[in-house]
Amino acid sequence: MDTATLQHRFQTLLEQHRKIVFKVANTYCRHGEDRRDVSQEICAQLWKAFPDYDEQRAFSTWMYRIALNVAISFVRSNIQRERHAIELDESIDIAIDDSTRVHETDENVRALQAFIEQQDPLHRALLLLYLEERSYRNIAEILGISETNVATKINRLKQRIREHIA
Template sequence: MNKDLEHQFVTELENNQNIVHKVCTLYTNNRDAHNDLFQEITIQLWKAYPKFRGDSKFSTWMYRVALNTAITLYRKTKKSIPTQDYESVIFKIKADEYDATEEEQLKLMYKAVKELGDIDKALVFLYLEDKNYREISDTLGISEVNARVKMNRIKIKLRTILNP
């Protein structure tokens, strides 16, 4: 891969890394697992980047790869996520620290969302990221109507979880 492509990738990843941190928070329960999943998603993004055609925004493509990676690994392991050796990756990315403790109210929401199924988690995540239903449906590969119906059902379920 040429240096320009590598530079573009690193720049885009640094600018959008909070997407990956948020996905990691949804699918992990501790800092080590979070870091491992972040690493694995970064590697999968790097491997897939040469195929990124730019048909969608980088962030939309990044959501899709990150969510697919997290869901795939979560389903395979359920408890621990295997990772690849980070030293084998050529580039270094300056990682901003993501401190979930600053957002106490979000902790309760994350806890409730973790009780949802994999696709429902992804749908809530995209909804909370202010994605419209078209973007959600494109990212998850479902119809726009299905995304709306699922979201309405999820809202009811979350209310039940948060207010027993």
């Protein structure tokens, strides 16, 4: 495949699945500048890895794997900096999808968001993918862990959420 065709194919797929970039960046970064940085880094890493993308696999699964790895690396590299201690900002609206916006004044949403933000990067990724209604098999493939491990971790997280919100 020539460079122009490769670039066009990449741009088309990226545009079709761009929400993944924003969801991951919003899940791992509190500040707009950090979200922009992570989003740009995700796109750069996706482009860099695109020649090795296996079209027999779902693009969204491949994209999630790279996006989550970039975001987790970003958080880990900046973990000691105060600006990455994630706290709720009451003025932020969380985009659930294009048709629904939930303002953080809703106590259940705030409690869930606070819980998610307290989790380590792997558990955040699990919750993000679970809340997006990905199958356990797909989550396992994205995160590189077994389906059994996904099921166990999600069940434990559900219990911890119930305890946190109660």
